[in-house]
Amino acid sequence: MDGRTRRRADTKQRLYEAAVELIAEQGFSATTVDDIALRANVAKGTVYYNFKSKNELFEELLRHGVELLTAGFREAVEGLPPREAVGALIRTQLEYIRRYRAFAQLLLSEMWRTNREWHQTLILLREQAIGVIAETVQAGVDSGDLPDDLDVRVASAALFGVGLVVAVDWLVFQPERPIEDVEESLKAIVRRVG
Amino acid sequence: MDGRTRRRADTKQRLYEAAVELIAEQGFSATTVDDIALRANVAKGTVYYNFKSKNELFEELLRHGVELLTAGFREAVEGLPPREAVGALIRTQLEYIRRYRAFAQLLLSEMWRTNREWHQTLILLREQAIGVIAETVQAGVDSGDLPDDLDVRVASAALFGVGLVVAVDWLVFQPERPIEDVEESLKAIVRRVG
DNA sequence: CTTTTTGAACTGACTGGTCAGTGCAAAAAG
DNA sequence: CTTTTTGCACTGACCAGTCAGTTCAAAAAG
Numbered sequence: 001m002d003g004r005t006r007r008r009a010d011t012k013q014r015l016y017e018a019a020v021e022l023i024a025e026q027g028f029s030a031t032t033v034d035d036i037a038l039r040a041n042v043a044k045g046t047v048y049y050n051f052k053s054k055n056e057l058f059e060e061l062l063r064h065g066v067e068l069l070t071a072g073f074r075e076a077v078e079g080l081p082p083r084e085a086v087g088a089l090i091r092t093q094l095e096y097i098r099r100y101r102a103f104a105q106l107l108l109s110e111m112w113r114t115n116r117e118w119h120q121t122l123i124l125l126r127e128q129a130i131g132v133i134a135e136t137v138q139a140g141v142d143s144g145d146l147p148d149d150l151d152v153r154v155a156s157a158a159l160f161g162v163g164l165v166v167a168v169d170w171l172v173f174q175p176e177r178p179i180e181d182v183e184e185s186l187k188a189i190v191r192r193v194g
Numbered sequence: 195m196d197g198r199t200r201r202r203a204d205t206k207q208r209l210y211e212a213a214v215e216l217i218a219e220q221g222f223s224a225t226t227v228d229d230i231a232l233r234a235n236v237a238k239g240t241v242y243y244n245f246k247s248k249n250e251l252f253e254e255l256l257r258h259g260v261e262l263l264t265a266g267f268r269e270a271v272e273g274l275p276p277r278e279a280v281g282a283l284i285r286t287q288l289e290y291i292r293r294y295r296a297f298a299q300l301l302l303s304e305m306w307r308t309n310r311e312w313h314q315t316l317i318l319l320r321e322q323a324i325g326v327i328a329e330t331v332q333a334g335v336d337s338g339d340l341p342d343d344l345d346v347r348v349a350s351a352a353l354f355g356v357g358l359v360v361a362v363d364w365l366v367f368q369p370e371r372p373i374e375d376v377e378e379s380l381k382a383i384v385r386r387v388g
Numbered sequence: 389c390t391t392t393t394t395g396a397a398c399t400g401a402c403t404g405g406t407c408a409g410t411g412c413a414a415a416a417a418g
Numbered sequence: 419c420t421t422t423t424t425g426c427a428c429t430g431a432c433c434a435g436t437c438a439g440t441t442c443a444a445a446a447a448g
Binding site for chain 1: 221222223303310345349360362380
């Protein structure tokens with residue numbers, strides 16, 4: 001990657017970060033392109049040089065964030081036996097959300113909203129993230145570590161959603177609480193699967 | 195209640211319903227007052243005759259919805275022994291969300307959003323709903339039905355959040371699934387507390 | 389040189405909120 | 419009873435402001 005490409009990548013990264021924070025706080029519609037440019041320390045023209053539109057910036061940002069999460073999931077369960085794998089997923093999700101708190105908030109806000117332009121994108125991304133979880137849960141069922149009457153897709157979706165709310169609730173309303181505590185509570189709740 | 199008062203109450207009700215649906219679908223900022231008036235079959239001015247502003251309409255609507263839910267909670271656990279009470283809460287929440295699906299979606303989208311004008315209202319309402327759950331959970335701990343090392347507030351918050359995501363996810367992505375199934379899955383997940 | 393960024397000006401569509409005016413049910417008057 | 423008056427509830431055109439997106443000349447960076 002040469003200097004120009006790197007420079008441009010940096011700019012895009014700054015725009016992602018600015019947009020994620022603002023949209024998490026205010027929502028998509030309430031966030032203006034001028035706001036984003038201002039927070040990213042970039043001229044408005046630069047936004048439109050790097051992205052086709054406000055909408056596309058947002059969609060790319062969604063893809064980027066979810067891919068990062070699923071990559072983390074895959075890495076976390078790599079070579080782990082089913083018994084420990086689900087626990088690793090929970091831990092990974094918690095750490096991811098602590099690190100990318102704004103993105104998690106944004107995802108929580110938009111995930112179950114229908115009738116928006118990016119809804120299809122979101123369905124795909126949800127499928128992607130839950131898919132990784134489902135693989136692990138399925139392995140657990142196959143190995144007998146999890147009850148075989150468990151509906152894998154429902155359980156995986158629930159696991160994903162539960163981690164999301166509990167973690168975001170933690171960061172918003174009880175940020176002083178250590179991550180181990182939250183992990184403990186979460187695992188206590190999902191005892192049956194995790 | 196005379197004719198005028200009834201008429202006005204009807205109008206407010208229609209406005210609530212229109213606003214809830216639209217905001218659940220599109221978000222607060224993306225929903226225009228014109229949209230709301232149109233769907234409620236009412237002139238724009240009527241919105242401002244009945245509510246001080248778009249913001250206040252939304253806040254009243256939040257209060258209205260959450261009060262309905264907490265009232266349902268209270269009624270559901272009335273006179274029930276702790277062992278059955280938590281299950282009753284879950285069932286009630288599920289039924290409420292099926293009945294007022296749009297409101298639940300809206301709550302899920304806005305609940306953890308900071309820096310919005312209505313954030314304080316939301317904190318209060320969250321406190322109210324979780325408070326009722328906490329009373330029940332506390333009774334369970336006192337009676338020995340629940341482990342006494344359980345952090346009541348965290349568990350209650352988690353319970354509330356979990357019910358919300360699982361139920362909304364059900365309605366959005368698997369609406370054909372019967373409520374008993376979902377109740378079963380949910381209770382399987384929260385085995386330890388519910 | 390080329391690529392990327394700047395920054396300011398501009399447009400046209402849209403939005404929250406306002407307000408003078410209308411219709412009608414119920415109360416008051418006869 | 420009928421007629422008149424009142425004022426609540428509602429209307430919809432209108433206004434001032436805002437925002438996404440465009441344009442472009444010029445500068446910075448590599």
